[in-house]
Amino acid sequence: MASNAQGSPVKALLVDDTAVDALILSTKLRKFHCETTVAKTGKEALDLFHEGKKFDIVLCDKDMPIMNGLEAVEKIRAMGEIDVKIVGLSADYDATEVFMSAGADAFVPKPMKLDVLSAIIQEVINKKNNTMV
Amino acid sequence: MEAKMQLNTLMANMFATGLLDDQFRQLQILHEGSSPDFITEIITLFCMEGEGIINDLAKLLNKPFVDFNKVDTLLYRLQGSSATVGAQRVKDTCIQFHKFCQDNTRYGCLDTLDVVRNDFYDLRSKFQIMVQLEQQVWTFYRKH
Secondary structure (H helix, E strand, C coil), X not given: XXXXXXXXXXXXXXXXXXXHHHHHHHHHHHHCCCEEEEECCHHHHHHXXXXXXXXXXXXXXXXXXXXXXXXXXXXXXXXXXXXXXXXXXXXXXXXXXXXXXXCCCEEEECCCCHXXXXXXXXXXXXXXXXXXX | CHHHHHHHHHHHHHHHXXXXXXXXXXXXXXXXXXXCCHHHHHHXXXXXXXXXXXXXXXXXXXXXXXXXXXXXXXXXXXXHHHHHHCCHHHHHHHHHHHHHHHCCCHHHHHHHHHHHHHHHHHHHHHHHHHHHHHHHHHHHHHHC
């Protein structure tokens, strides 16, 4: 189960304008009992942070209208959100460098496999548990 | 049950001919425990979004001045959703398409767009049959 030592679910923000990709990844996140919010653009994601919403992990696509994922990641970090784990996603397999330069912690090419997601979620849980000790 | 046999044959054919890859099998495993309409919803969304992207690609490529960056960005959307649902052949054609984009070759892009379109429509028609057969199987098992 994807929860920390005190039992609260991992809060995930999924940023993707492709509905089928968002549906599949949010279903995978649900398998790990994550509490998932979906934003369709980088701007929507940023607005959530401006509203004071907190997330343990952001899974962010690269190419989206209005505000792309790279700009969103830069701006989320510029807001001082340095603890949230940010994972870039894209079918562009060469996007690692641009995502890391923007401030992401990791990049995973699409499609994200269940075992990769499991390892990432476990990492988030371990970090939360270590922070609480 | 005949619908079930037809469905199995169709699925086997789609995997054998490279239309689908293991990612689709992973979705079927993911589907277990999800709503019965999960796969239908995935297929419907993929087909709807895919058709929209292909139409937009055609419009971009038929402009007097082609913005290959926009074409490439759209292509990554189609490649991404194809990879996510396991639409192997469409995904592989998108990868070839990128090369023509990077070379800024309009005619190469237009030719590859035709291939993508054919691959996509081939997949879509088989997906539609799959959904119909799934519904027949589901209806049969509900009654018996």
